[in-house]
Amino acid sequence: MNVQLKKTISIAAMAAGIIGMAAALYMDFSGSASTIRGPLLIAGALLVIAGVYLLPTRKHRSIINVLFLFPLIFAFAVTVLIPFACGIFYSMTDWNGIKFEKFVGLGNYISMFKSNDYIYSFVVTFIFTVINMLAVNLVAFGLALLCTSKVKGRNFYRAAYFIPNLIGGIVLGYVWQFIFNKVMTTVIEGSTSMLTDPNLAIAAILIVSTWQYAGYIMMIYVTGLQSVPKDILEASNVDGANQITTLLKIKVPMIANTFTVCIFLTLVNSFKQFDLNLAITNGAPSRILAGKPVQATEFLALNIYNTAISKNQYALGQTKAVVFFIILAIVSLTQVSISKKKEVEM
Amino acid sequence: MKKKVLAALLAGAMTVTLGACGGNTGSGNDTSKADDNTQGTTDTADVSKDAIRFMNTKIEIDGALKEFAKQYQEETGQEVVIESLGGGVDVNGQLKNYYAAGNMPDIFAFAADSYKSSFKDWLEPLDGESWIDDTDYAFKGEDGKVYGMPFALEGIGLAYNKDILDKAGVDPSALTNINAYKEAFEKIDSMKDELGITSVCAVAAESGQMYWSTGNHMMAAYISQGKDRTDKDIIDKLNKGEIDKDRMGQFGDWLQLLFDYSDQNVLISGTYDDQLALWATGKAAFITQGNWIDPSLPTYEAEFACGLAPAAFMEEDTDGIIVDAPAVWGIYNESDKIDACKEFLKALAESEEGQRALVEDCGMVSPYKSCTLEPSTPLAKSMLPYIKDGKTYAWDWLTQPEGIAQNATGAVFELYAKGQLDKQGFVDTMESVIKDYVASNGSN
DSSP states (O other), rough: OOHHHHHHHHHHHHHHHHHHHHHHHHHHTTTTTOTTTHHHHHHHHHHHHHHHHHHOTEEEHHHHHHHHHHHHHHHHHHIIIHHHHHHHHHTTTTTTTTOOBBBBBTTHHHHHOOHHHHHHHHHHHHHHHHHHHHHHHHHHHHHHHHHHHTTOOOHHHHHHGGGGGGOOOHHHHHHHHHIIIIIIHHHTTTOOOGGGGGHHHHHHHHHHHHHHHHHHHHHHHHHHHTOOOHHHHHHHHTTTTHHHIIIIIHHHHHHHHHHHHHHHHHHHHHHHHOHHHHHHTTOOOOOEEEEEEEEETHHHHHHHHHHIIISSSSHHHHHHHHHHHHHHHHHHHHHHHHHHHHOOOO | OOOHHHHHHHHHHHHHHHHHHHHHHHHHHHHHHHHHHHHHHHOOOOHTTTOOEEEOGGGGGHHHHHHHHHHHHHHOOOOOOEOOOOOSHHHHHHHHHHHHOOOOSSSSEEEEHHHIIIITTBBEEEEGGGGGGGOOOEEEEESOOOEEEEEOOOOEEEEEEEEHHHHTTTGGOOOSSSHHHHHHHHHHHHHHHHTTSSSSEEEEOOTTTTTIHHHHHHHHHHHHOOOOOOOOOHHHOOOOOOTOOHHHHHHHHHHHHHTBBBBBHHHHHHOOOHHHHHHHHEEEEEEBBBBGGGGGGGEEEEOOEEEEOOOOOOOOOOOOOEEEEEEEEEEEEEOOEEEEHHHHHHHHHHHHHHIIIIIIIIOBBBBBBTOOOHHHHHHHHHHHHHHTTTTTTGGGGGGTTTTTTIIIIHHHHHHHTTSOOOHHHHHHHHHHHHHHHHHHHTTO
């Protein structure tokens, strides 16, 4: 088959395909009720692909590669990339969930940093993230040491500590709310619920969050600890290292990459805390800050949700979500790169 | 060459699967219509295109509405498909989704707040419909035209347990000003043990989960109590970020009275269930809720007589309760069967079957004067005399800036309930949070 003919066929197929797709899209936008537009669109897409495939060129290999990657890239674009771009775009408009009327540039970003509630949420989320990350990892590592020691029934413990993580956050939140509001006030006669004091309410969320998440992180630490080679441990034992030296000088450095994973997971997870926050306090109690009341336990995710849904300010909520993403990306990338440097090569 | 053929085949297979995904969206409308069809009746597909799609947002009345729609079709041949949403679904968000997908229902429910923020461009004016003269509660838009048909009334006041009041010798009909309440509360409080109650009132003011009760329903008294239905003075002020300080002060006294006689644990940390349980099990004489708690009473086997008293927070007498249609039904203005929709709404409002469906089967209070049917639930029944005598105030709280209860005023109620603010502090903080909220959010 001569190259010229092949080239003509492929270009004709591509052109026909593009025209078909354009016609189908035009029909869709003009509100035509014709049912042919679906098949037309698909036929057009197929023709374009066939044309590209048949195109006689030296880049044939790379075209094939792209064709095979296309389904994945397409799905990724439709579900992640395009919505993300739309989100950034909407954050610069006065979008109300239905339509937008004007482009406001960085106006949303400025008004966001001027609002008290957002700044407060920001600070309180930051504090919560730091404490929660430390608490979860310390507890989880402790439990992991317990579950890999020679204690009796360690498999039972392992399962038991893991179970809270299998319960949904909302359910768990309401159960704990009941415990804080009813059980604790009955056990300690005459006391008021922890959830009515701003600082104690944050502590309450910390307790529940640690309780829920430590079991999961523990499992990762257990896997890490089990992968420490036995011969090294025996060697250190022979050399007379005691338990603590073994732990600090051998086990911890050997599982440094596990720490990276766990710290990353808890960091991101605490920062994104939403379900427990919603179920346990939903922002209450309020506290007075510089003469203005603010919701003491409204973390960032909840603040974004309330801005969009309850205040019906979709554009501002979207703005906060974009900033949320940027902060999260920066913090977690920094953390991973720092931790990576501390890991030992096996 | 063989390899090439295989590669082409694989690529082709992949695009076909992709195409299949795309194909579904193209025909999505048809399948969803078919689904609706099966929900309603089983008729041919041709009829379903003429069917009215009715979006109901009160899941409780789903059954009764479907029953009525079936009857209606038998009589007139017009098919009506009832789609119900509810149980915590973000109804306005769902409607926005339908709109974005070009799949709007012909009739949908909305309220004064969502009208303002979202739906005002989508509604067909209903002026000239015969039911408008039969009710005081038709929903009028900004341009004075009628856009919504009311279907149920709800009342806000102070619900009381009549058995306890009778035993204590308190006459509920005398509770029309704050001093009368003060006296009644003192009397009931002194007889606590005799009456078997633990506190006089059941109030919950925690800001995370009860903001809708404090910031909306209790606030409604400040906004409307004692005001003529057309007098929008206070709510207009509020939407401009201002308050009536004197009125807010009196309202503060009223709240203090309620808070003082409440169960303190429920007050600062209780949920709706806690509050309701306290009252429905006869442990409290008053509760700051409206007639929507009726359907929950059988859960607690509450068999006592009860009624709604005015939230009369002032020293002057105000003897009415706050009654309005919390949501209304409107017609989508780009629907191709507007006249058929109007007919259907008319039948619901005026025909005997329609009224029976709403009042008896759904247990709601009818907004229509010609309706003689009475609901069977106690609090709904106790609203009827107020409505008959015209002693009602409007639900102007619905047009507060969106989300203000959850994001601003709810917190002030909580701080006041916990004693972290005194009366002066309450008034001042209210003033400043409302001002700030309107300044940053009132623009839309």
